[in-house]
Amino acid sequence: MIRRKWAVLLLVGILLLTATGCGPKEPEAPAADKTADVIVVGGGGAGLAAAVSAAENGASVILVEKASNLGGNTLVSGGVMNAVDPERQKNVSMNDALLNELKSLLERDESEFGDFAPAFRTLKEQITEYLEGDTSVLFDSVELHMIHTYLGGTRTDLQGNTISPEYDLIEVLCNNALGAIEWLEGYGQEFSDEIGTVLGALWPRTHSTGGGRAYIDTLSGVAEDLGVEILLETAGKELITEDGRVVGVKAAQADGTELILRANNGVVLATGGFGENPEMRAQYNTYWPEMPLTMPSTNIPTANGDGITMAQQVGADLVGMGFIQLMPSSDPETGVLFNGLWGSAETQVFINKQGKRFVNEYAERDVLAKAALEQEDGLFFIICDAQIAGDRNLDHLIEAEDVIKADTLEELAEKIGVPVETFVAEIEKYNSYVDAQHDPDFGKSNFGNYKITTGPFYATPRSPSVHHTMGGLKIDTQARVISTEGQPIAGLYAAGEVGGGIHAGNRLGGNAITDILVFGRIAGESAAQKK
Ligand SMILES: Cc1cc2nc3c(=O)[nH]c(=O)nc-3n(C[C@H](O)[C@H](O)[C@H](O)COP(=O)(O)OP(=O)(O)OC[C@H]3O[C@@H](n4cnc5c(N)ncnc54)[C@H](O)[C@@H]3O)c2cc1C
Structure with missing residues (x-):
């Protein structure tokens, strides 16, 4: 109501100004x-x-x-x-x-x-x-x-x-x-x-x-x-x-x-x-x-x-x-971020559908997202073990198949559909890079001292989605x-x-x-x- 009254007054004002030849003026701010x-x-x-x-x-x-x-x-x-x-x-x-x-x-x-x-x-x-x-x-x-x-x-x-x-x-x-x-x-x-x-x-x-x-x-x-x-x-x-x-x-x-x-x-x-x-x-x-x-x-x-x-x-x-920033590790269907399992960046290991690593996981997000988009279906898995899971209750994530759990690395590979031997060899190789504190494949620049060794093991499927402008x-x-x-x-x-x-x-x-x-x-x- 107040607004409508103001609009009428403003119109009358403009008409008066024009009629008296004062020319256009910036309208006054409304009350x-x-x-x-x-x-x-x-x-x-x-x-x-x-x-x-x-x-x-x-x-x-x-x-x-x-x-x-x-x-x-x-x-x-x-x-x-x-x-x-x-x-x-x-x-x-x-x-x-x-x-x-x-x-x-x-x-x-x-x-x-x-x-x-x-x-x-x-x-x-x-x-x-x-x-x-x-x-x-x-x-x-x-x-x-x-x-x-x-x-x-x-x-x-x-x-x-x-x-x-x-x-x-x-x-x-x-x-x-x-x-x-x-x-x-x-x-x-x-x-x-x-x-x-x-x-x-x-x-x-x-x-x-x-x-x-x-x-x-x-x-x-x-x-x-x-x-x-x-x-x-x-x-x-x-x-x-x-x-x-x-x-x-x-x-x-x-x-x-x-x-x-x-x-x-x-x-x-x-x-x-x-x-x-x-x-x-x-x-x-x-x-x-x-x-x-x-x-x-x-x-x-x-x-x-x-x-x-x-x-x-x-x-x-x-x-x-x-x-525009793409978050590399989002839910492949919904883009949701937190329905998965992983630790601090130095502990993360990304595996593609061929069971291979494909990037320095400690790199910038655009580097990770670009590398992920180049993988088959733009999809990869974050792999981790019981040390990362700790005493967290993951039942709801496992039930929803947001996280896949297995007692052995071989079983995990089968469950996520990647070649078993390649996957197991890749994790063993990664663990050896942690011992050497050197990653000749992708130049990962921080590993902490975390190796994937202790079952049960976990995989979270991930894909890039829009995150930050x-x-x-x-x-x-x-x-x-x-x-x-x-x-x-x-x-x-x-x-x-x-x-x-x-x-x-x-x-x-x-x-x-x-x-x-x-x-x-x-x-x-x-x-x-x-x-
Ligand atoms: C899932 C997720 C996880 C993230 N995790 C992290 C993290 O851990 N660390 C980190 O550094 N960054 C993280 N980010 C990024 C970070 O959270 C955001 O960049 C930051 O919170 C933005 O804060 P903001 O106050 O600018 O905007 P927002 O927090 O988005 O607030 C903007 C508000 O403005 C309101 N609004 C919009 N238009 C209007 C309007 N016309 N009139 C009135 N209100 C309006 C919105 O409703 C909203 O409430 C994350 C982002 C997401 C989405």
């Missing part, structure tokens, strides 16, 4: 149904981090979430995240394979590292010093995390465009990763003391907290305590601008009611990626030879790219849109959205998967949760302070 200092659009990890951070900075906050619950992809994620963390990492032993990788970095020239040359120079000094001392404990540093993010993210697409992570953003990401963990710990969230390597993370610096739900529980609890108003089933539709500044959001509730939300200080877009928007994937993809509309994804249904579209309408620049809104280190003219758009901020430029061509496993927390916090603070 607000609700006002707060900061409006956050999207209630996943980045949006909640931004809302809490804005409230910590003294702002009143309204958060709108399109779904009927908070959480987004963050809620369904594994929740593991990368951070350099000397305290926890001191419990991780160094091994020969990782040591060799460090040494091989010393042989590279800084000219290979583009904008990241200063970080690489510092890293070389750190590695040299480390090699002169005690090498029994794992080496890590913020610079190594930055260099891994650079190497993992620098990619060239099918049209010959090369993209790299943006140095300034990565410096912020890696320097603030541990701080993000400590921030959540301050609110009572617990992180395990064990460090692993999630698939495609490239180094043991992955922390776990018992799943993505932990972030949502913590942050939504704190948001409530700090007085953040949360509107569920309310979708951001359009940004409202006034004199070139973003001053609010038009939103729609599930029953179609329109809502005008006015922001005194700023609007934060945190609507996630476009993994569940097949048309948008097909429109932008420049990395994969094929991106069928029917390709399954690991994502929730509301990952539709709304924030990207909304910001484009007010002149936002986009970066890296063609680069690396491209999105161009932002700066203050999470301000940058226009196509290269300037910050006043009043507009973004964080999380809606943004681009951080993960560039291929995201390291475990870097997305770090991203949403680090840049979610920054976006909230920037918006509260009208930066």
